[in-house]
Amino acid sequence: MSLYLATLIKADMPDGRYMSEKAWLYVPFFAFVVLVSAVILLLPYDTVYVRDEVYLYLFLVTVVVCTAVFLLGTLYNMLLWMHGKGLVTTPERRLLRLSAKALRLLFSRAFAKAIAVFVRDSLYISKLRKLSATRWFMHVMILGGFLMMFALDLIVTLSLDILRYGPMIDEGGWAKLWIRDVGFEVAGAMMLVGLSIAAVRRFGLKPKIVRTELPDAASILFLFAVVAGGFVLEGMGIAGAIPGHQENVEYSFLGYALSSIMPASSGDLYDEAWLVHGVMSALLIAYIPFSKLFHMIVTPIAVELEGLLGDKGAVP
């Protein structure tokens, strides 16, 4: 006899509240997706380096789709958690209640404490440092670089497309040189160093504790391709002396180094390379909720949940 017979989940017929509970979650969620998409599509993008507008639109459409996939994937993962102990209504209703509680927590003392613990346990990963300095360094490089790049992206987009901040736009502006050029190079280099250590360890040294399956290999290789692709793209731009890559190019130190081994004709393929890099970056974002990379979002929440909500796993 099948084990499932004992574990039959009641196939309750949805009552009158069923759809309204779903609507309370999905209407604001999709409104948020539309809002994010609108922001992405409506920004002016005057300062992007790609010359062919078709490529820009292709990229923007991909970003919109990938962002929606990322948000939906994250939502579905969260809905799965909501099936856990203590569910009295629907997972959707429970997620709504939890979201409301999380919003209130944003302005509480518990949140400030949680941030401190988050920095120590999730960003600095103090525990891993005690276990292995190499693995700690590797993780800090990857995560630190990723977060730095994310923060720089936000700052640069805001300064370029909304604030129209001169020093971020001008070729010789301090912000252009130190944030757009050096900042991104440092963030990318950090990730590259961390990913190289991870790749050597996982595919070369193969210590016993490492279990390499498709999700493990895919995460490293995907990240590596995106980051390394960024440097190659930068090198192509400098080698081809395309607009925006003609002055003070040494500030993009890794791209500049790569440009020395690239022919000037590589600049002809800059737009295509830009699109490939952009699409891959967007796909990486979409891939997060379905990959092991999702741990960077959920681990801090799982660890902090008790501190934020009190009782173990007691979700309203």
Place this chain on the structure above:
Amino acid sequence: MKRRLDISSLNVRALMSYDACMRCGECTETCPTGGEAQDVEIVTPRGKILCLREFIRRQYGIKARLFGPKTIADEDLRELSERAYECTICGQCKTVCPAGLDTIDMWENMREFLVVNGLGPLPAHEPLVKSIENYDNPWMQPRTQRSRWSKRLGKEVTVGDSLNQPHEILYFVGCTAAYDPNIRAMAENTARVLAHAGADFGTLGNDEGCCGSTMMRTGLSEAAEGMVLKNIERFEQASPSVVVTSCAGCYKTLRQDYPRYGRLPAPVVHIAEFVGGLIDSGKVSPVVRVDKTVSFHDPCHLGRHVGLYDAPRRIIESIPGARLVEMERSRENARCCGAGGGVKTAFPKLADDISGMRVADADEVGCEVLTTSCPFCYQSLKSAIASRGSEMEMVDLMELLWRSLQTPR
């Protein structure tokens, strides 16, 4: 009609933790059952997490939402269940997990899930469970024999009846020390030490019930509720100032699990903590020399589960002549004895292999007396010492202290 695994017994936090696992494998190396004793991935914390996560995803993940849940083969579910019960829930994985996941909570919760889905506990656990349900102890002993251990005490030790007359201290003896003839000395020596200190203590006598630890560790938390509430009622009736336990398992259960069911009328302390305080205040002064090299084995329920490490060591250090030597893996990294989580009952060979490794740890540092403060650790380490032919002596912490408290003849 679609039939699915019931995941409503899994904590939200545990469900999140399955996604939060970084798959780093840090836990696999030091896992006593999956890593050290067997080297079988699915028994390791990472193995269990990835396996159950995959099952849940197949039935509740995005693909399942879009295309319907996939069936999981019964043999795969049975394998996960058997392997999950091979875990001693020692908590070594919690110590090393870089993500800081509360794996102890996850494993206990995973067993609740297995029970709800008709996959646990294992047939080997059934006699224990039935005995607890019928006799209020796992050893199939009548309730009327529970306080028999105290009959062997001399006249100088009076064990009060806390239900008839209030006593400041309520000594919660625990089933194993009360019934097992090989462990009874643990209860006797605890009573002797308390009497020596002039403590006003009593027990619940034959009315003491099983603390429910065995039920909770095997996933039968709901069935344990009645036992817990009954014990809390008796505690209220006895109204002590403090509840003292000599069993690490009872201690963890009373201290960490009982508050989930109801409010305890008094704080719960382990005997090592309590006596450590008495030594610090000068109410107990070991005088007789015990010229031995002593190692303390940290019981998982006392150490990693509750965080009590210093008190037992303070007691050993207070004994004249005793030289405390730490094993290479001690305190939060202490190797498990192999008996916890129902492993000794369902997988005795596995438990023996692990306890053998722990005795080897002690042998390596030249330990002459191996001491602990848990009846299960005591039992399994003692048998491992015998089977290894080691010269080492296995002594309960209270017995060791009692040796040093008796007036020299």
